[in-house]
Amino acid sequence: MQIRLLMLNDENVDLAAFFANGLASYSVARLVDDRPSFIYLWARDGDGIALCSEPVDVAARLEVGVIKVAKADKRTAHGEASETRLPDEFLSPTTAFILQIEANGVVVDNGLYLLTKAGGEFQITSANWPNALSFKIDRRSKDYEPEYLVPDYRFTELAGGGN
Numbered sequence: 001m002q003i004r005l006l007m008l009n010d011e012n013v014d015l016a017a018f019f020a021n022g023l024a025s026y027s028v029a030r031l032v033d034d035r036p037s038f039i040y041l042w043a044r045d046g047d048g049i050a051l052c053s054e055p056v057d058v059a060a061r062l063e064v065g066v067i068k069v070a071k072a073d074k075r076t077a078h079g080e081a082s083e084t085r086l087p088d089e090f091l092s093p094t095t096a097f098i099l100q101i102e103a104n105g106v107v108v109d110n111g112l113y114l115l116t117k118a119g120g121e122f123q124i125t126s127a128n129w130p131n132a133l134s135f136k137i138d139r140r141s142k143d144y145e146p147e148y149l150v151p152d153y154r155f156t157e158l159a160g161g162g163n
Contacts, residue, residue: 013049013069016158019096019114021045023122027083028135028143035132036143039124040072042083044091048072051112053126053133059104065126065147066108086137089118099125099153110147113155123150 029038050072053065099111111125127134136144
């Protein structure tokens with residue numbers, strides 16, 4: 001069994017095309033306890049996507065976070081989310097990978113890994129807290145508390161990647 005990236009609002013978001021445009025910035029909306037609840041990625045052309053995590057039961061007493069995706073608009077993004085510019089290397093097309101975890105025989109899309117031609121990295125995964133996200137950019141972040149570690153993931157490249 002496989003639990004794929006879930007599209008919020010039944011939207012069809014072409015993630016490969018989105019990341020091929022390059023990224024300019026991101027925004028983070030936080031839970032009451034200051035953990036990231038939504039991460040918004042903003043392309044150079046102003047388009048955006050919202051990412052969040054939702055726990056799913058894969059076995060008795062075993063929940064795994066699945067990443068959910070939706071189109072985003074800066075006018076309607078969470079007001080408390082402050083925008084942060086990404087390093088310039090992200091302006092070029094970015095190759096995107098789905099981070100998959102296998103738990104009890106079930107494969108779950110648990111995160112995204114973005115890689116620039118210059119080697120820049122942006123990793124977004126479910127956090128080790130329900131409904132929270134974990135992320136880091138080029139190995140730096142105070143918000144990096146992933147549900148699983150990188151060696152545990154299977155990397156699946158999105159078709160049409162930018163590298």
